[in-house]
Amino acid sequence: MISGIWYTEDHKDGVTLSLKVKETLVSKRTPFQKLDIYETEKYGTLLTLDDLVMTTTKDEFVYHELITHVPLFAHKQPERVLIIGGGDGGTAREVVKHPTVTHVDMVEIDQDVVEMSKQYMPFLSEDLTNPKVHLFFQDGVEFVKKASTAYDVIIIDSTDPIGPGEGLFNSEFYTNCLKLLSDDGILVAQAESVFNCPDWVWQTFAKLREVFPVVKAYLGTIPTYPGGLWSFAFCCKQPEVAQFFDEARYEKLQLDLRYYNQAIHRACFALPNFVQKLCQGR
Ligand code: SAM
DSSP, X not given: OEETTEEEEEOSTTOEEEEEEEEEEEEEEOSSSEEEEEEESSSOEEEXXXXXXXXXXXXXXXXXXXXXXXXXXXXSSOOEEEEEEOTTSHHHHHHTTOTTOOEXXXXXXXXXXXXXXXXXXXHHHTTTTSTTEEEEESXXXXXXXXXXXXXXXXXXXXXXXXXGGGGGGSHHHHHHHHHHEEEEEEEEEEEEETTTOHXXXXXXXXXXXXXXXXXXXXXXXXXXXXXXXXXEEEEESOHHHHHOOOHHHHHHHOOOOSSOOHHHHHHTXXXXXXXXXXXXXX
């Protein structure tokens, strides 16, 4: 909600996040959701969907680097990548930094998110025109039902399990993703706030464990997301895959990254006890 010069987001239980706004750049209803873009005083450009922060200039790199480089450096030779959601383009931008990647399918339900990001957030959307990136404007749920070619890495860069994103958090969707994953493939999904939405985190991991033989959790700190501490699910078919980290490739590539590095790759899987209980069902 915009009140005076503040964007204020209700985080439940008497907690809000407020960012001082300099200017409202976009405010519209798409066929799927409410989409707003603001220029804020301290966090740069802010994209919200249904009045929830999706990304900001200042902290987007934490989320996009973690959701991308953790699975891509955990895979020995990632070539084919599927992104579900990700309309702002930040995840695709990070994926194409990997020279092994030859083909990226990105399935975004809402074309307006892509168009608005291209117009107002070019630092995120700059690689959506990369020839390796193939855009599909459709529901990710339907895409994975019908697709048949295998992917090395699947990234679920979705909204919350309400509204258009709801179908991206159930067992049927995960089962269809599993079928599309190569034998040594990895699926990663944003898995919600461990402080503000523990029920969503618990349910997401419980459903993933019903479908995937190996499910791990990792964490990152994103100041504009509810509670700050954000969980990601890392799923694969083989236990060895979950142990691997291609440090030599990381060293060789010398990517210009702001958050992710070798130490972060290992450390992000270290979980506080209460998060272990949430994510590992203990
Ligand atoms: N980083 C954000 C977060 O965790 O708050 C999420 C990023 S935002 C780019 C997520 C995208 O998922 C939105 O653009 C939204 O339109 C898209 N999306 C939601 N439901 C979808 C669905 N069923 N199929 C494909 N894309 C979907």
